Amino acid sequence: MSFDELFEQWREQHLLSGGAPTTPPYWETLIQRFVAYLGHSDPARVSTQDVRNYRDHLIKSGRLLRTARHSDLAALRSIFRFGIEQGLLPIADPTSGVRFRSSRLVTSRKMMAFSDDEARTLLRAADLEDKPSRRWIPWLTALTGSRISTIVNLRHEDVVKIDDVWCIRISRQAGPIKTAASERIVPIHPLILERGFIDFVHSTGRDRLFINKDARRFILDGKTTTSSIPAPYNPGRTTRNRLTEWIHSLGLDIGRSSGKDPNHAWRHWFKEKAFEVGIPEKITDAIVGHAQASISRRYGAVSVPVMFDELKKIPDPLSH
Structure with missing residues (x-):
């Protein structure tokens, strides 16, 4: 099963369960970015180390921590968990335990008004x-x-x-x-x-x-x-x-x-x-x-x- 096939099944269930229709188009972009980084489209071949490496890639590329946590990795985590729960992927969840340890990209600065x-x-x-x-x-x-x-x-x-x-x-x-x-x-x-x-x-x-x-x-x-x-x-x-x-x-x-x-x-x-x-x-x-x-x-x-x-x-x- 390819990432495209897995994503289509996730999309169908997401919409049938009342999920926001704006989420699948955005998440598909994020999944395709991950696939482009991997160089292949087989979710069953993805390891936890692959996901860790991708997390590090996001940090080094300058993507803000909050964006990466709540978008890129959230999309991956949901798709993999769906595939495993549905019996579509014969693997353990490769996103499990992957977290952003570094805080160097997090800003504690409060958002302010325009002057x-x-x-x-x-x-x-x-x-x-x-x-x-x-x-x-x-x-x-x-x-x-x-x-x-x-x-x-x-x-x-x-x-x-x-x-x-x-x-x-x-x-x-x-x-x-x-x-x-x-x-x-x-x-x-x-x-x-x-x-x-x-x-x-x-x-x-x-x-x-x-x-x-x-x-x-x-x-x-x-x-x-x-x-x-x-x-x-x-x-x-x-x-x-x-x-x-x-x-x-x-x-x-x-x-x-x-x-x-x-x-x-x-x-x-x-x-x-x-x-x-x-x-x-x-x-x-x-x-x-x-x-x-x-x-x-x-x-x-x-x-x-x-x-x-x-x-x-x-x-x-x-x-x-």
Whole structure:
């Protein structure tokens, strides 16, 4: 049995058991990367030493420890355990006991917010862009406290009017979200509306606002080619990565090494501004999709008009 055959059986069971449909395309890329490293496609020949060597290869290649632990090795571990449990592989689990011992790639630095100067630089650059992802995602993430990875998956139908207030709907139907609390309705800040966001939504001719779901390209070891592989790559992830590259190109000292991951720094910036202007914590939690820590704040949903009135307190990032 080849890795491809094993993976297809795992994929079928994963989907039948209600697993996330976005996981198989991503994990297939990780499995193929492992196969390319091995130089063969026979899972029964894989030893624990092979997996250890691959772990060391990931570390030396500069992949962050958390990424490698939760993605590359998690995929391998699940596939091998599935094959063994189903009687498809006559071997002991080669991933058993393989851990990341070194902490040299782990950063203890807390993720921080963009500074006001960084926020201004990014949003001014966004205002000069025509490409939808660059034009709108920075503003949407800044003024909703959402992750880039969430906003990038927005669909045409996720822009809705509720109680005469334009909102975005964030749901697992659009793409992966972190927790149940992440599903929410968020009013759109007037600064975004003034820039013509609704006109953009109405003018776009595709279901997804920022990604092309018809694209079928495959990324492996840094090379992008037209794919003949059945599972497509994750187009949302690619759009997010390209947007992050553009943000880095603006010459700011940002990134995980500086404690300012673009996927999270807007989120922290929004929470700081919400605190500064006195938005109640319960309403901030509702906007950013945080589970409320205090039991006394868990009861009673926040209405859209109330959220919108509070959201309007966030000042124009370009004017201060």
